[in-house]
């Protein structure tokens with residue numbers, strides 16, 4: 532596999548491989564590894580590929596995160612619509628605080644990116660600190676993660692907390708990822724060669740990949756434990772957002788009242804969290820996120836089926852072929 536050997540852009544400090552304890556370095560060197568297109572190492576740990584800069588967050592979270600029964604975890608594979616679902620879940624859980632009748636309170640989504648409002652466990656909280664103090668967070672706590680199901684911290688499985696998994700068509704996810712990682716490269720390197728990015732993806736080598744195993748883990752869990760894991764897709768959300776926001780609200784234990792359904796609360800949340808609205812806000816047009824990525828990179832097209840604009844039919848069939856083979860017999864179609 533060819534890969535960029537150049538260091539990541541300067542502003543992306545979180546990508547740098549810093550001085551780590553020897554034990555950590557030893558563990559990393561014992562894991563199979565590959566280079567990604569940004570210049571990072573990916574390591575195969577517990578059957579999934581993790582960027583090396585993130586493994587500390589993964590280990591810390593696995594060792595220390597204590598789930599509460601009222602916690603809600605949004606889980607996605609990167610580029611499946613995390614930014615959108617973070618906004619929707621935040622808006623629906625906080626709807627009383629920021630309702631129309633309480634409009635003197637400016638809605639936080641108007642001034643903060645949803646990634647700031649709904650923190651990632653392993654990317655943020657447990658990456659910055661080994662064991663962050665989360666006791667001040669109000670219940671229900673809303674977190675996000677890209678953890679594969681089989682690698683979740685033990686306390687998540689043991690507690691009654693709820694998991695919302697958002698899946699997405701692999702071709703659209705792949706194209707979204709290709710755009711995003713191309714941005715992370717030094718400008719002079721330009722876009723990642725899509726064919727070679729595809730080769731890697733189809734071998735299962737992508738952050739938190741293999742993609743199919745990530746999705747399948749949560750799909751199966753949602754069948755086995757429907758009260759704990761809700762599996763929805765980006766495409767379902769796009770097709771019937773109203774029904775799915777209601778479904779989300781029911782699942783997380785804060786169903787819409789008859790009055791809310793009459794007074795347009797659901798529509799208000801959908802309007803607030805729409806691609807057009809969020810992507811037009813100053814905070815999402817010009818802001819940066821803590822990890823150096825620009826907020827606007829998280830709002831590209833926001834459409835279903837955009838892959839056809841970047842991949843040939845043959846490339847699409849290649850992803851379909853791998854997915855058919857890997858999901859065969861599971862009942863899952865993406």
Ligand code: PAP
Pocket residue numbers: 607608609610611612613614615703706707708710804805806807809829830831832833834837
């Ligand atoms: P992450 O997992 O790294 O946080 P994530 O938010 O899943 O990223 O990926 C961004 C995708 O969600 C982009 O898809 P695209 O590249 O196919 O366009 C982005 O446009 C899309 N997205 C962001 N916000 C919304 C939204 N409000 N509605 C629909 N799609 C959205």
